[in-house]
Amino acid sequence: xxxxxxxxxxxxxxxxxxxxxxxxxxxxxxxxxxxxxxxxxxxxxxxxxxxxxxxxxxxxxxxxxxxxxxxxxxxxxxxxxxxxxxxxxxxxxxxxxxxxxxxxxxxxxxxxxxxxxxxxxxxxxxxxxxxxxxxxxxxxxxxxxxxxxxxxxxxxxxxxxxxxxxxxxxxxxxxxxxxxxxxxxxxxxxxxxxxxxxxxxxxxxxxxxxxxxxxxxxxxxxxxxxxxxxxxxxxxxxxxxxxxxxxxxxxxxxxxxxxxxxxxxxxxxxxxxxxxxxxxxxxxxxxxxxxxxxxxxxxxxxxxxxxxxxxxxxxxxxxxxxxxxxxxxxxxxxxxxxxxxxxxxxxxxxxxxxxxxxxxxxxxxxxxxxxxxxxxxxxxxxxxxxxxxxxxxxxxxxxxxxxxxxxxxxxxxxxxxxxxxxxxxxxxxxxxxxxxxxxxxxxxxxxxxxxxxxxxxxx
Numbered sequence: 001x002x003x004x005x006x007x008x009x010x011x012x013x014x015x016x017x018x019x020x021x022x023x024x025x026x027x028x029x030x031x032x033x034x035x036x037x038x039x040x041x042x043x044x045x046x047x048x049x050x051x052x053x054x055x056x057x058x059x060x061x062x063x064x065x066x067x068x069x070x071x072x073x074x075x076x077x078x079x080x081x082x083x084x085x086x087x088x089x090x091x092x093x094x095x096x097x098x099x100x101x102x103x104x105x106x107x108x109x110x111x112x113x114x115x116x117x118x119x120x121x122x123x124x125x126x127x128x129x130x131x132x133x134x135x136x137x138x139x140x141x142x143x144x145x146x147x148x149x150x151x152x153x154x155x156x157x158x159x160x161x162x163x164x165x166x167x168x169x170x171x172x173x174x175x176x177x178x179x180x181x182x183x184x185x186x187x188x189x190x191x192x193x194x195x196x197x198x199x200x201x202x203x204x205x206x207x208x209x210x211x212x213x214x215x216x217x218x219x220x221x222x223x224x225x226x227x228x229x230x231x232x233x234x235x236x237x238x239x240x241x242x243x244x245x246x247x248x249x250x251x252x253x254x255x256x257x258x259x260x261x262x263x264x265x266x267x268x269x270x271x272x273x274x275x276x277x278x279x280x281x282x283x284x285x286x287x288x289x290x291x292x293x294x295x296x297x298x299x300x301x302x303x304x305x306x307x308x309x310x311x312x313x314x315x316x317x318x319x320x321x322x323x324x325x326x327x328x329x330x331x332x333x334x335x336x337x338x339x340x341x342x343x344x345x346x347x348x349x350x351x352x353x354x355x356x357x358x359x360x361x362x363x364x365x366x367x368x369x370x371x372x373x374x375x376x377x378x379x380x381x382x383x384x385x386x387x388x389x390x391x392x393x394x395x396x397x398x399x400x401x402x403x404x405x406x407x408x409x410x411x412x413x414x415x416x417x418x419x420x421x422x423x424x425x426x427x428x429x430x431x432x433x434x435x436x437x438x439x440x441x442x443x444x445x446x447x448x449x450x451x452x453x454x455x456x457x458x459x
Contacts, residue, residue: 037441038167042174045414046447050152050179052407059084059127059151061118061142063096065229066156067133071096073394074131075105076386077401083127086111086118089227118142122149129154129179129404135232140165143180147172152179154400157247159417162425163441166418170443173414181400181410182417184251186329188392188399190380191364192252193373195333195340199256200456201371203352204335207257210315211332211341212249218321219281222292234292237278237299242270242428243319244299247420249329250317251412256333260415261451263311265440270427272300277322305427307440317423375399375457411454418443 087093140160146153159182221230278297331342338349346360383391
């Protein structure tokens with residue numbers, strides 16, 4: 001990479017990044033209708049292969065709750081070097097830097113002070129990739145600024161908040177030919193990888209239907225008022241009535257179904273239950289004059305969205321972070337020969353099973369033995385040892401670095417991140433219009449018809 005003039009970089013990066021930020025802050029994130037497919041500004045990044053990196057030089061933006069774990073896991077990977085860390089909160093910035101120096105690693109450069117301090121970090125020419133773990137409103141502008149600085153962007157979920165932002169990110173990736181991966185870690189869970197392997201081997205027959213969810217009681221985050229995730233995430237329950245967080249369940253189901261690689265999302269319809277739980281919790285836990293009791297919570301406690309694909313398959317996606325119930329991502333895939341369902345894991349098949357399809361098989365050991373994904377067989381023990389949601393976080397980072405060092409396409413690309421994330425604004429538009437059918441953009445601009453399905457790597 002050539003050395004950049006900081007003034008030139010800020011001028012170029014700010015043009016798109018500032019526009020994306022203004023779109024979010026102006027309130028356009030709410031109830032946004034679909035928009036026309038814009039003209040392509042570069043060339044497709046489907047299957048993008050970038051230059052091999054012998055050592056991957058890493059910068060971090062945001063090292064609070066999620067980002068701090070990313071720093072720890074990245075520091076343990078061979079072939080990486082953490083160059084710089086940026087955060088507006090000095091306490092978490094110092095914690096991350098101190099962790100690295102305590103491990104005997106080189107002290108990274110530190111950036112703080114203002115909300116745009118990250119742009120000073122991006123002006124450097126000795127960083128290859130940037131890990132973005134910030135509040136949602138910053139994901140799009142930071143990803144765009146990162147790619148405009150000739151660096152690969154790796155963004156926490158969701159990729160962006162509006163349809164317009166999704167297109168801005170896709171256009172920037174195609175114009176700059178930089179990777180922009182939304183880090184959907186659930187795709188690297190042992191069960192999700194096993195099911196992907198089973199699907200590829202035809203165990204469930206022809207696929208018909210999937211179910212995905214993020215059902216996770218998070219009312220307690222409302223007590224995080226000044227810092228941490230709840231300090232900004234709670235506000236979205238007062239801004240958008242739809243699926244606020246669709247990608248954890250939807251990512252794996254999409255990969256099972258070859259979404260953007262032989263099939264794609266066509267349209268959706270969505271509806272929400274009443275929004276009761278957040279207000280009740282605020283009344284129970286906070287003083288009457290507390291800001292949590294002044295908010296108008298509009299996001300239905302349960303949102304259910306139905307997606308239809310071009311090949312005719314159906315996907316149910318649910319979101320509920322409010323009601324008292326056990327955690328679930330559903331992770332269900334139904335085919336002509338049977339079904340896998342998660343939480344708890346269970347399988348029923350018409351053929352190739354010792355049990356009748358009229359009863360569930362809850363014993364996963366024989367299925368693991370036969371269908372564990374090659375990635376998990378290779379790195380599962382190491383992933384579990386290093387942690388992060390049962391090892392999926394570590395395996396995701398290991399795989400990212402492996403692909404960058406070997407010049408291979410990433411397992412998730414910018415089109416995946418946009419397709420999975422756009423369900424949120426489009427679901428809100430449907431809910432606001434009596435569950436109207438809403439078309440889902442083809443961010444690949446037709447490339448899905450020719451793209452190869454995600455391979456079961458290692459075989």
